[in-house]
Amino acid sequence: MSEEQDRELRKTGAGLMEYSPEGIMPFGPVHPSLKEPEYFSLLLEGEKIVDVQARIGYVHRGIERAGQDNTWIKNIYLFERVCGICSFAHSIAYSQAVEALSGFVVPKRGRYIRTIIAELERIHSHLLWLGLVGHWTGFDTLFMWIWKDRERVLDLIEAITGNRVHKSYSTLGGVRRDLPDGIAESMKKEMEFIQKRVDYYSELVRTEQTIVVRTRGVGRLSQDAARRLCPVGPLLRSTGISRDVRVEDPYAAYDEIVPEVKTSNEGDIASLLKLRLDEVADSCRMILEAMAKLPEGGYKIAFPRVVPRGDSVFHVEAPRGELFYFVRSAGSIKPSRVKIRTPTMANILAATEMLKGHTLADVPVVLTGMDPCFGCMDRLSVVEAGSGREWMMNGEQLRTFGIEYYSGKG
Amino acid sequence: MGRRRVGKAFGEMLRMVWARPVTVKYPFEPAKVAGRFRGKLDIDPAKCTGCGVCKNSCPAGVIEMVKIGTRKVGDREIENRRPVFDLYTCISCGQCVDDCRFGALKLTGDFELAVFDKESLVMKKALKIVE
Numbered sequence: 001m002s003e004e005q006d007r008e009l010r011k012t013g014a015g016l017m018e019y020s021p022e023g024i025m026p027f028g029p030v031h032p033s034l035k036e037p038e039y040f041s042l043l044l045e046g047e048k049i050v051d052v053q054a055r056i057g058y059v060h061r062g063i064e065r066a067g068q069d070n071t072w073i074k075n076i077y078l079f080e081r082v083c084g085i086c087s088f089a090h091s092i093a094y095s096q097a098v099e100a101l102s103g104f105v106v107p108k109r110g111r112y113i114r115t116i117i118a119e120l121e122r123i124h125s126h127l128l129w130l131g132l133v134g135h136w137t138g139f140d141t142l143f144m145w146i147w148k149d150r151e152r153v154l155d156l157i158e159a160i161t162g163n164r165v166h167k168s169y170s171t172l173g174g175v176r177r178d179l180p181d182g183i184a185e186s187m188k189k190e191m192e193f194i195q196k197r198v199d200y201y202s203e204l205v206r207t208e209q210t211i212v213v214r215t216r217g218v219g220r221l222s223q224d225a226a227r228r229l230c231p232v233g234p235l236l237r238s239t240g241i242s243r244d245v246r247v248e249d250p251y252a253a254y255d256e257i258v259p260e261v262k263t264s265n266e267g268d269i270a271s272l273l274k275l276r277l278d279e280v281a282d283s284c285r286m287i288l289e290a291m292a293k294l295p296e297g298g299y300k301i302a303f304p305r306v307v308p309r310g311d312s313v314f315h316v317e318a319p320r321g322e323l324f325y326f327v328r329s330a331g332s333i334k335p336s337r338v339k340i341r342t343p344t345m346a347n348i349l350a351a352t353e354m355l356k357g358h359t360l361a362d363v364p365v366v367l368t369g370m371d372p373c374f375g376c377m378d379r380l381s382v383v384e385a386g387s388g389r390e391w392m393m394n395g396e397q398l399r400t401f402g403i404e405y406y407s408g409k410g
Numbered sequence: 411m412g413r414r415r416v417g418k419a420f421g422e423m424l425r426m427v428w429a430r431p432v433t434v435k436y437p438f439e440p441a442k443v444a445g446r447f448r449g450k451l452d453i454d455p456a457k458c459t460g461c462g463v464c465k466n467s468c469p470a471g472v473i474e475m476v477k478i479g480t481r482k483v484g485d486r487e488i489e490n491r492r493p494v495f496d497l498y499t500c501i502s503c504g505q506c507v508d509d510c511r512f513g514a515l516k517l518t519g520d521f522e523l524a525v526f527d528k529e530s531l532v533m534k535k536a537l538k539i540v541e
Contacts, residue, residue: 074469077503141419148432155444162446162517168503176508180446200422208418 040352040367047359052352056345067338072098072307073172075335079325080166082340085128088121089318091170094338096251097314097327098172102307108253110174110299115253116290117161117169118316119283123194124153125319126276126283129371130201133273136364137214138403142204149197152190159183174300184291191284198281205273214406215269219354219366222267231350232343233321235370238275239267245317257290259283269369305333318343320371344370361405364398443519448502450520451495455536457514460491464506464515472500478537492536498528 043051063082067075079094080087092114099106106114127150134142154164160179161167169175205211221231226239236243244261246254262278264271309331315324321343328337351370358366434441443449465473475491482488507515525531 070469073467073505077469077501077505141423145422145426151432158444158447160446162444162448162504163502166501166503168448168505176504177446204419204422 040355040363042355042360042363044360047361049355049358049360049363052355054348054352056348064338064340067335069334071305071333072335073303073305075338076171077166077168079338079340080168083318083342084165085125086121086318086320086323087165088117088167088170089316089323090340091167092118092252093314093316093318093323093325094327095170095172096316097312097325098307098329098335099303100314101310101312101327101329102304104173104301104303106174107298107301108295109178109297111253112257112290112294113175113179113299114170115257116179116287117157117167117175118252119287119290120153120157120160121167122283122319123280124150124157125371126280127153129276129368130205130273132368133215133269133365134211136368136399136402137211138399138406139208139210142201142211146201149194152193156183156187156190159186171300171303173303174298176300178299179294187291188288191288195281195284198277198284202274202277205270205277211273212270214362214365214402215273215369218269218358218362219369220266220268221350221354225353226267226350229349229353230346231321231370232346233317233319233371234272234275234279235321235347235350237261237263238272240265245315245322249315251314251316253290256293257286259286269365272369306331307335320344321346347371359405360398361402364402441521443521447519447521448504448517450518450523451497451500451502451506451533452516452518453493453495453533453536454514454516455492455538457512458492458536459512459514460493460536461512462491462493463509463511464493467505467509469503469505470499470501472496473506476537494537495533497523497531497533498525 039055041053041055042049043053063078067078070078076091076094080091082090127146131143131146131150134140134146157167158164160183161169161177169177205215221235221239223239223241226236226241230236232243240263242261242263244259245251246259247261250258260282262275262282264275307329309329312327312329313325314327315322317323323343324339324341326337326339327335330336347370351367354366354369355363460475462475465475472495473493474496476494477489478492479490480487481490502517504517507517523531
């Protein structure tokens with residue numbers, strides 16, 4: 001596309017769909033099995049991506065509104081269901097926002113246990129992501145291995161909280177149950193195992209060509225772009241900007257169990273791989289440290305049904321980045337407003353920036369790279385700049401295309 | 411150039427070949443769940459007093475209080491109520507178990523909740539006790 005054409009396109013301002021001679025394509029973006037379907041329209045020049053338009057909001061479920069009809073305690077179980085992977089991050093963000101409103105202080109043991117579960121969740125989320133990168137690059141063996149190791153973390157979570165995914169463990173004023181007897185030994189064993197595996201995977205993703213060819217230099221996000229588009233979490237840290245809510249505004253027991261903020265300067269998917277593996281290793285260290293320092297005493301306090309009038313804002317570092325909760329109370333048994341900003345919402349613009357300049361074959365890896373809660377890739381429409389031809393590819397076709405494109409180039 | 415280093419994961423692959431299978435033969439062998447696993451809800455009708463706290467605490471709206479008779483307190487007629495649980499919509503959070511001060515409720519390790527008939531998951535056990 002020439003400069004002039006590009007300028008013309010931008011002048012229209014309304015985006016890619018109107019530029020297509022075929023007009024706006026009717027598109028069924030909601031896939032019932034996916035949690036977060038998103039729609040990306042790619043403007044291609046040959047096979048190079050020139051521009052990307054993201055459209056979101058297909059699964060607006062009205063959770064925030066539903067929260068206004070529930071009592072404070074019932075809302076924990078509702079907001080936990082915003083995300084199936086970082087459910088505990090949601091429940092502690094909400095609980096702590098409400099606790100801040102009422103002025104009650106959670107016992108130290110409760111805060112430590114919250115830290116332990118939050119870090120276990122970070123490990124399982126990062127390992128899940130790593131397995132998915134393996135899957136989308138065509139290295140399914142890595143996917144199987146990592147998800148096998150992740151099972152052990154999930155078993156640990158199940159032993160403590162009673163469930164693998166929706167933990168329902170945090171409550172207003174602490175956690176619902178104490179740690180089970182004998183968990184310290186199994187925790188130590190599993191964490192040492194995970195640390196050993198993380199060392200192995202770090203070496204593997206650094207040297208194994210199947211991964212290196214598909215990730216090094218792919219999906220690069222510059223520091224300037226990061227400052228402009230404000231991504232959060234590992235995506236931001238991979239550009240060299242050191243931001244972590246756990247350090248900057250410690251909640252739970254992070255003031256005593258201090259995380260080491262990892263950054264890298266490359267800003268590509270390869271550096272994200274290394275960064276997330278380093279974070280997993282650091283989480284293992286923090287869990288062992290928290291288990292060693294675990295104070296005696298109560299783990300929860302009785303919490304009143306009515307929360308005093310006021311506004312409260314709380315943010316936590318979910319595995320994908322900063323998760324933000326705003327809670328408003330009118331002094332009754334129900335919240336009068338709850339607003340949630342999830343990390344993927346903040347990262348979506350950065351993901352469109354990361355895609356520019358890469359080829360169509362890189363799309364699955366780059367979109368996985370931002371850790372988008374699964375849903376993004378299954379619906380893609382492709383617009384070819386020259387002819388205005390538009391067609392659709394689903395996730396599986398795109399994956400096969402990517403693997404074929406790169407076979408023989410390793 | 412990269413081809414030379416492709417066998418990086420080979421050692422691990424060999425190790426996995428001799429490792430114990432991870433797959434669980436679940437439908438043919440009983441699956442194990444953790445001790446704290448939150449499965450199907452169960453009620454002990456003898457302990458239930460029909461106070462209705464579980465109904466107020468349920469986030470999924472599973473519990474309905476049903477009138478099973480009346481009793482006389484002084485010269486007033488008071489309704490006797492017992493909970494009926496629609497376990498088809500139960501999210502197994504366990505809030506009712508936490509809130510029941512009589513210890514009548516508990517979550518069992520039973521997780522096989524796939525049924526042909528939704529009605530078969532409506533638990534009316536508590537209605538059988540008539541005072």
